[in-house]
Amino acid sequence: MRTLHVGLRVNDRARSVAYYTALGYQVVGEVPETPIGHLTMLKLPRDPFVSLELVHDPSRGEVEPGDFSHLVIAVADVRATLGDLADVGIASEAPSSPDGSDTFWTAMLTDPDGYRVELVQWPPGHPEGMTASDLGGRDDAPEERSAKDVVAEMFRRQQAGDDTVLDDLVATEFVNHAAGPQGREGLRKILHTIDVDLGPVSLEQHHLVGEGDLVAQHLTLHGTHRASTMPLLSGTEASGEPVTWTFVHLWRVADGTIAEHWACRDDMGLLLQARKASGKAPPTPGAS
Numbered sequence: 698m699r700t701l702h703v704g705l706r707v708n709d710r711a712r713s714v715a716y717y718t719a720l721g722y723q724v725v726g727e728v729p730e731t732p733i734g735h736l737t738m739l740k741l742p743r744d745p746f747v748s749l750e751l752v753h754d755p756s757r758g759e760v761e762p763g764d765f766s767h768l769v770i771a772v773a774d775v776r777a778t779l780g781d782l783a784d785v786g787i788a789s790e791a792p793s794s795p796d797g798s799d800t801f802w803t804a805m806l807t808d809p810d811g812y813r814v815e816l817v818q819w820p821p822g823h824p825e826g827m828t829a830s831d832l833g834g835r836d837d838a839p840e841e842r843s844a845k846d847v848v849a850e851m852f853r854r855q856q857a858g859d860d861t862v863l864d865d866l867v868a869t870e871f872v873n874h875a876a877g878p879q880g881r882e883g884l885r886k887i888l889h890t891i892d893v894d895l896g897p898v899s900l901e902q903h904h905l906v907g908e909g910d911l912v913a914q915h916l917t918l919h920g921t922h923r924a925s926t927m928p929l930l931s932g933t934e935a936s937g938e939p940v941t942w943t944f945v946h947l948w949r950v951a952d953g954t955i956a957e958h959w960a961c962r963d964d965m966g967l968l969l970q971a972r973k974a975s976g977k978a979p980p981t982p983g984a985s
Contacts, residue, residue: 711807713751714737717751722739735753737751769814769818775816775817779792788806789816803815825865838844849954851866852954868881869881912950916946918944929964940971
């Protein structure tokens with residue numbers, strides 16, 4: 698199970714939408730004339746799904762926040778965020794550090810209807826969300842995830858279409874020994890190119906084996922040859938036909954993120970499929 702979103706009643710829909718979009722939320726869509734009122738759905742840029750719902754129903758009278766406590770948002774830098782908000786007219790209380798450190802900060806805001814919003818800046822190395830270790834001693838902290846768990850999560854979230862997975866699980870200075878652009882953004886470009894040429898793709902995982910900080914992943918990619926922008930397919934006419942591409946990834950995980958990558962790919966198998974479908978199969982080796 699997982700929390701879907703928080704629903705807040707609002708007096709003035711346009712005013713509240715303006716407030717929360719200034720905070721950084723994006724409007725995903727609206728559902729008018731529901732039994733509980735006009736609904737506006739929002740999410741933060743790195744939220745995979747709707748995380749906030751504004752409910753507007755004037756027939757129920759003025760909004761009273763009542764027993765609702767507060768909404769919590771994680772930010773990279775509390776002081777910088779408060780400065781940006783001040784520039785658009787959103788006031789806040791002075792930030793404070795729950796543990797008295799220089800790296801862990803919180804600050805409280807109050808929205809137009811009196812709801813409380815807490816901004817949290819986690820210390821370096823802290824998970825993106827709250828864990829059991831935040832609520833008790835180290836004995837209560839969950840065991841550290843294995844390298845295999847990290848790669849398994851990446852595969853699962855890729856299959857679900859989660860476009861935040863690289864930000865969460867791949868190191869900024871990711872090293873790709875399989876050639877191509879480097880870093881997390883380099884990997885993002887590689888995956889985008891594959892999707893342009895062969896998308897929409899699906900991945901079939903055959904084996905996932907982990908030992909220490911290394912994980913071997915045996916996959917087959919299923920797609921359709923729609924373009925030839927990657928170097929491997931350069932000069933090959935897009936056939937529009939289904940293709941498969943089999944490879945083994947070797948990932949190294951450090952501090953909970955994927956830091957290095959090697960690969961053994963059946964590039965010739967993919968190229969032969971693409972050329973055969975386009976009517977331009979290469980000559981048989983040894984033929985004159």
